[in-house]
Amino acid sequence: MASIEEAIFPHLEPAAARRLLLAAHQVFARKGYAAATTREIAAGARMSPAAMYIHYRSKQDILFHLSLLGHEACEEVLLAARAAESTSPGRLARMIGTLAEWHATHHTTARIVHHELTSLTRDNFDAVAVIRRRIDALIAGVVTAGVTDGSFRLTDPAGTALAVTSMCVDVARWFPAGTLHSPADVRTLYADLALRLVGATPG
C-alpha cells in the first residue's frame, strides 16, 4: 500500500514526516485511530517516539494532517477535472469519474479520512470541514449549473449532489469488488452513473 500512498504525499518534507504519515496510515487502517499508539506509529517509521515528536505533537496531529492532505488531494482532482471540460455534463462526468477513481486508488487513506472524521478534535474538525464544504460546493455547483443551462433534469439538486458525492466516498469501503477490479473501471462506471442521477439529456 505504501507505494500507492506515497503518491498522495509526494511533496511532504522532510522525508521523516512522510514516513510517519505512511506508518500512521497503516496503523490506523489496521486497528482504527482510537486503538493506535504513538509508539507503534514511531516504530512503523523506524523512529523513536522522541524523534516522532519533532514532526508531530501527537497521534491527533498526525490524523489531522492525514485528513487535510486527503481532502486537499480530492479538491485538487475535482478542480482539475472541472477545468478540463467546458459543458455541465462533461464536467460532472469527469469530476465524479475522477473522484470515484481517487477513492478506489487511495481506498485505505480515504477510509481513514472519512471514517475517523469524528476522531478529530473540534478545532481540527472545523479546519477539515472548510475543505469539505468547498468540495461539496464544487459538486453542487456543477449540478446546479446543469439544471440552469437545461442539460440536467432533476427535482432535488442539493440532495442529488449529496448522493453523488456519497456514492464516490463509499467506493473506498468496498473497492475492489464484484466486476470492478481497477480504479479505471470505477471511473468509467461512475462517470456514467453521475449523468444518470442528474437526468442528463443523452448527448
Add this chain to the structure above:
Amino acid sequence: MASIEEAIFPHLEPAAARRLLLAAHQVFARKGYAAATTREIAAGARMSPAAMYIHYRSKQDILFHLSLLGHEACEEVLLAARAAESTSPGRLARMIGTLAEWHATHHTTARIVHHELTSLTRDNFDAVAVIRRRIDALIAGVVTAGVTDGSFRLTDPAGTALAVTSMCVDVARWFPAGTLHSPADVRTLYADLALRLVGATPG
C-alpha cells in the same frame, strides 16, 4: 439512540442480552471496536464482566451478533419491499428507498456493522458474508429482471447493482445532512435515484 436501536433487537431474549448489545453498540460507536473493552460494555449494561460472560463469550462475540442482527434486519426489509410490489421499477424503487431509509434510521448500528466488518474473525466474517451475498443477490436480481423485461436500460447490471447498494450503505455515514433531515426524506429521494441509475423508462 438506544430507543431507536431497541427496535432492531425487539425479540432478543433475555433482556440482559439485549441490554449488553445496546451498551456495546454505544461503546463501539464512540471509540471503535478495537479500543472498546468488555469492562466498559458490561458497565454500560449495568452488569459485572462475569455476568456478561453468561450471555457473550467476548467482545468479538457481541460484534458478531450485532453484525448478524443488522444484516438480517436489512434482508428482512428488502424481502418485504420486494413482496409488496409486482413490477421491476416498483420493486427496485421500494427496495432501495427502504434500504436507504433503514440506513438513515439505524445509522449508528449500520456504521458499526459496515465499518467494523474487518474486525470480525474469519469464521464470523464468513457467516455474515453469507447474508451479505443474499442481500447483494436480491438487489442484483431485481436489476437483472428489469433489464430482461425491458423496464431498465443499462450496460453494466452487476456494477450498477453494487453502486446502488453502496449508495444506500453510505447514508449511515452522513445522515442527517444538508436538506435530508428525516429517514422519510432519504427514502423518497433514493427510490427516485435508484430508478435513474438503472435507466428506468418513466412510467
